[in-house]
Amino acid sequence: MAEALRIAVAGLGTVGAGVVKLINARAAEMTARTGRMVTITTVSARDRNRDRGIDVSGYAWVDDARDIADRDDVDVVVELIGGSEGVAKDLVEASLRAGKSVVTANKALIAIHGNELAKLAEENGVALAYEAAVAGGIPIIKALREGLAGNAVSRVSGILNGTCNYILTEMRETGRDFAGVLADAQALGYAEADPTFDVDGIDAAHKLAIMAAIAFKRPVDFDGVSTEGIRKLSSVDIEFARELDYRIKLLGVAELNDGAVLQTVRPCMVSRDAPIAKVESVTNAVVVEGDFVGQTILEGPGAGEGPTASSVASDIIDIAAGRNCPVFGVRADALQPLPAQAPESLFGRYYIRWIVKDQAGVIAEISSVLRDHRISIESLLQRGDSDVGTVPLVIITHGVVEADVRNAVAEISDLDCVVVDAQVIRIVEN
């Protein structure tokens, strides 16, 4: 039998503890799968004395994770520290340079520094694997890099952040507003104390940028993701969406349109009957559209100890079995930069909601500006709750150019009749 594959686990939070549990639970089976023993030799975390529900006394303990890169008893470094800079980045770079393979769940690191790290891994002939960085336990990286590799992918989209999907599901089911649902989600552990990365769409944008690199075989471009979170969504919009047979989902969408790449993370209206509309609570789902395969959907738990450990284990097993795949599916020097498509140039239907004064002539005033910007109206809803002197006004447009919508909305915001500026939500047809 080949020599044992020696693992270091850096970061012993929930996920790190889950990885240690999994490797120990599956030791014999991993050998049956790979022909090698897989064994943890080294762990690192900030607090040695914290109770993590695992026995780490048999492993070498390293206080500064960066020191793992120099150790002779480690072949694979599992980086679960997190963050795109600092210790995590130092450790991953040093490990790759030292000829150690790296398995990471760190989406920020791969989204921001993935191109350089991929080159570093290739130069040193080692693996850089990150199945756990995107959509938790769903094996989407493997599906994109290998399982659907025969396809020219035209679109990857999905629900990539369980916290946001939980909040949106709760808002719809309870009629409550964002702030209250967020507070509950924090109490339940579904949202962080500082929820910025989740609710502002950054976490989803990290994941989208990674998938787009693989799907379109071009360098990862996190800065190119147009990102909008869910803070501004009102229960009014959730309710209108329901009436119109839509669901509001925070969608990541990466599309290849005429050789340019669109990357957006933002709330979208999806038809109630679309598969993605039925993905509720903390579940994630990714839809891949390829020229040969058509539409394929992968759905599952997007975060958490068990699902993340499952994906980390899959990467470790691949490395132990000697299965190599270029970091983004093709060699780093074969990734071709592609122009970015701005969302402004998108064509499609939009939901636009204002709060306006409840007075005569408002619709005429607004619709005249829309007409001047070539915005044709498919339907218009106004709620007549005039006790407060203001009412929501909703327009669903026909197919229009997003830039025209933005310009019209900017002009309309100056009208006296507008009390609350427009909420604009793109309607995604599939």
Next chain:
Amino acid sequence: MAEALRIAVAGLGTVGAGVVKLINARAAEMTARTGRMVTITTVSARDRNRDRGIDVSGYAWVDDARDIADRDDVDVVVELIGGSEGVAKDLVEASLRAGKSVVTANKALIAIHGNELAKLAEENGVALAYEAAVAGGIPIIKALREGLAGNAVSRVSGILNGTCNYILTEMRETGRDFAGVLADAQALGYAEADPTFDVDGIDAAHKLAIMAAIAFKRPVDFDGVSTEGIRKLSSVDIEFARELDYRIKLLGVAELNDGAVLQTVRPCMVSRDAPIAKVESVTNAVVVEGDFVGQTILEGPGAGEGPTASSVASDIIDIAAGRNCPVFGVRADALQPLPAQAPESLFGRYYIRWIVKDQAGVIAEISSVLRDHRISIESLLQRGDSDVGTVPLVIITHGVVEADVRNAVAEISDLDCVVVDAQVIRIVEN
């Protein structure tokens, strides 16, 4: 660069033509992915002169596919002939023996001869890959063998036959009976002229047996699948299911229960809100339950030229890239036989529907037999359309043992009041 990987395509039906198209369309990209040229050298089919929409003049033509095994200009044989015996089996065996890797879409061959073929592939140090054999374009084999390999899988289930799912969807949407919908499906090309393999559940059983082998790491056991098709389903059952907020789906279910493996393919009632209930028409879906990952669902096109070619290409790319995985996830000699669980021992809720005479005392008579067999009744529906003198009678049971249901139903079939024997459908809770 490494030497070119030379492919022979045996069988040039729709799928074979699709594979040729894909390999030609993606030649440069496959090289970027694998570091090797991938090139077709040889093709084989029955009729050389048929127009297939592809130019095969540049390839060596072989009349008897079996001769491919001996050719020096072939590294990988793509077997798309089909059938568990005859030419397909001869070709695959001879190719593996000759040290050639094999990629196949042949579910019958793998389900019935997979164990011997896996050993043969291992003895000869070559790959036997069959992503296209299960669920068309969905990369479920890779997900089970690699992407979810860290998990102890407790259950694999799904909609594995697009023809049946199409027929059931149509029956529900139109209210028509099986025979009429089947005839339409045949006219549309969604069902074969001889639909036996599809509508009797055999095709789904092949796929289930293959997935169960990987999931539970034991030899593939097609004979151990308890199989029932959809011919006996009546529009009456479809309608009752709808009233009860269920959908009837032909489900393949493989479970590991107390160390024994259950394998069933049969119509099941699934809650209208379950993800699997929303999979309609020719789409396939597979649900995997693992101890670390939880529930993951993969959904997509289950058949057809493009999806099947996509999966064949994925296998070819793996072989070209030198990524090897044991045929069923672990080496053939590490597959451990496990006892089979008979469906009779299952516990659960059941839908039972009779057509009975529309007369007094029928319910008392039937419910008394049910009571004698420990079948407790959760609800009972009777339709009062007595013009014809007979009515459907439906029982939903509480949790009961399936053997008790069968015994009770056998006894009830002898009662004078029963006009049409019981239709028994298991209710699947998730």
